[in-house]
Amino acid sequence: MKKDNILSVEDKVILIFGGCGLIGSEFSKHLVNQKAKICVADLNKQNFTINFNDYKKKNNKDIFFCKVNVTDRKSIENCLRKVLKKFGKLDVVINASAMNAPFDKKFNKKQFSSFEKYPIEMWKKSLEINLTGALLIAQVIVKYFSKIKKGHLINIGSNYGLVAPDQGIYEEKGKQKLFKPADYIVSKFGIIGLNKYLAAYFKKTKIRFNLLTPSGVEHKQTKNFKKKYSSKTLLNRMSFKHEYNGAIQFLCSDASSYMTGSNLIIDGGWTVT
16 A cells, blocks of 8 residues: 555455446446456356446456356355456455345336235345355455455445335335335345454454445436435435445555444435434
């Protein structure tokens, strides 16, 4: 790190799980632009091709894709090996992988019409990705971090890990056509507990664990949804994905060196009242 820039991430090697997602891809682009070396780990390579086409055209050597299934330990281990082979080290891991089913076009919206109708299979799948995946990532990564006696794992949470959702936000034209399912909320509450557990377990080491908790990001929602969601925040608007770049850079930099077990909340004031 350059002494004149405590927020520098230059030459830091950062592995980002869920790196092709809405927030994950934003982090990947921002951090590589700040001269970090990035591995974008995700299940779908097509999304990497679409989201990072400009970097591929420029033949940027500081960013590459690794296909990974976060529910498969061997897949995570393989991704770690590829990072070490390409860059020779690993400094920071960001886990931005998550399943947020109601907003995925491939899922049947009728499954989200009520709590009582929600399929148990969806509950299990969501917890497997959002929570078990986070555990597996931690188990694989801390093994390497313990070997080099330092490292930083950053999980991405949600304001719904702090408060229950107002289901009225999901009403359209006075009808409750969609509910925010319980599995997403439970998994994000669980991530907070996992973060605290890991920080306490690895006390008196230089391996750190922190959480970044964003709020709802404006992205193709209906005008009605945006209005109702915005009314829950003190700033009266949803966030933009770039507004978390400063926070993730801070956490990845040496400026956060005295933080562990913490939760950095950026939610427009949603959880204040």
